[in-house]
Amino acid sequence: MSSSLANGRTIPSHWYTDSAVLHTEIDKIFRRTWQPAGYVDKVSRPGEYLACEVAGEPVAIVRGNDGVLRGFSNVCRHRASIILEGHGCAKSLRCPYHAWTYGLDGKLLVAPEFEGVEDWDLKQVSLPPVRVAVWGPFVFVNIDGQAPPLAEVMGDIPAQVAELGCPIDQLHFSYRRDYLIDCNWKVYVDNYLEGYHLPAAHPSLFRELDYNQYRVDTFRYYSSQYAPIRPPRPGRDEPRRYSREDAGNRALYFWIFPNFMLNVYPDNLSSNIILPVGHDKTLTIFEWFTYPRNGQASEIAADTVEFSDEIQQEDIKICENVQKGLRSSTYDRGRYSVKRENGVFHFHRLVEEFLSR
Ligand code: FES
Ligand SMILES: [Fe+2]
Structure with missing residues (x-):
């Protein structure tokens, strides 16, 4: 049954709580993708x-x-x-x-x-x-040797990253931080793919972004998020992490099916790799790469890592809560916000497509 965003249902809760489903996913999703x-x-x-x-x-x-x-x-x-x-x-x-x-x-x-x-x-x-x-x-x-070529999977991403000024072949690895989370890997990915939870769950990040313009665009095997920084209103909403100057800066956020995320800024790139450890345990690996400055390697600023950590701690709490809720006998499937959850819908349909092959 094909479904549209407006009449679609989320994937069944046991796909998040059953270790047999994870085994199938390893076989049909993780072995068949880059x-x-x-x-x-x-x-x-x-x-x-x-x-x-x-x-x-x-x-x-x-x-x-x-x-x-x-x-x-x-x-x-x-x-x-x-x-x-x-x-x-x-x-x-x-x-x-x-x-x-x-x-x-x-x-x-x-x-x-x-x-x-x-x-x-x-x-x-x-x-x-x-x-x-x-x-x-x-x-x-x-692993299975049958995935479409990597360049085909990544589509327009390399061109957009280059256009932002990221020297992708000259990045300097600066820092890694791992988080082990008590949730299914798809709970974490679902959460990454929507800005709907920003107002309630990330008050400090919400203050920085122009929520009305926040948008997710979906492609065959990836999606991108558009999340412009909101210029501060002088005297009205200090303190802010980002300044008026940052507001002009673009950033690119990509998720590539099933478990790889790229966050590209004017002076650094970070990757998030989401690895299932068990059906209810997920390792997320955050790594930061900097661009050469005047031919020199530089390190990622400590406050960039700390701000990311603050957001991640908020997301971990949400994801662990959701995992508990998904075990409830009273819940099976939910609905999507048409305005805000098209990225989650897109991910769920890819999961269904791969599992049904
Ligand atoms: S297992 Fe015997 S040489 Fe490798
Ligand atoms: Fe979040």
């Missing part, structure tokens, strides 16, 4: 590698001697040990269990004391490839 997996500066030179886990799969990202960035299953073909940990630089990829050694191209080179094994050919053994793509500082991985 997932942020690490930073390209860790794997810029030949031999540099990065181990990560994407949708439950151990993955190794390796820069070859030919300069090509490749992804592999990080699982040894012998008896399934994890091969690489963390990041580093190596001439070959050596399993710590029995020292099977693979080339930077994933092909098995050495298997000690393996003579006499029948129906087995060292030359036929290699680590299964995993699809990787790079944008700016981010390395993305697509």
Whole structure:
């Protein structure tokens, strides 16, 4: 049944509270989309590698001697040990269990004391490839190999980010803060995708923004939020975080299905990665990148991080409350504000689309 925003219902509450649904989502959403997996500066030179886990799969990202960035299953073909940990630089990829050694191209080179094994050919053994793509500082991985190209998924985002003046290939990583939240990952994403909760839940942020102009625009696999800073009215609403000068500054907010957010400002970019840890536990990773100033790397201002933290604490409380409410036998599905919740509607329809494939 197709639905419009005006007659649509939110997704059923058990999709947020049932661990079996999360397992299906890992399979049908997280394995089938581009997932942020690490930073390209860790794997810029030949031999540099990065181990990560994407949708439950151990993955190794390796820069070859030919300069090509490749992804592999990080699982040894012998008896399934994890091969690489963390990041580093190596001439070959050596399993710590029995020292099977693979080339930077994933092909098995050495298997000690393996003579006499029948129906087995060292030359036929290699680590299964995993699809990787790079944008700016981010390395993305697509486990099932079937997602549309990253550039297609991101649509107009790179052009808009460039237009704002963000030098996406020269960003300096400055700071990371993690939050573990007692809610389903979709509760957090739902909350991010609407400004409807600003007046009641974020009084300090509400004072800074022009709520009447706040708008969410949806595209095939992403949405953007338009949230202009409101010029202060002298003598009437001090103190304000942002000044009159900031009011002219543009900012871009993007969410890319299912779990990656980008917040782009005239002098910094931050990413939020939303990772399900369990059906009712979510890790959110906030990272800040600065732009080079006069050729120098700079650090993110402490008050920028603190203001973000204040908003995040307000959102955490809301999200944990919602998770409790979703467990209630009295609630199943809700309705959307046509004016304010088109972004949530868009997300829910994408979730339905992927789960029904
Ligand atoms: S599991 Fe890797 S060498 Fe045995
Ligand atoms: Fe919020």
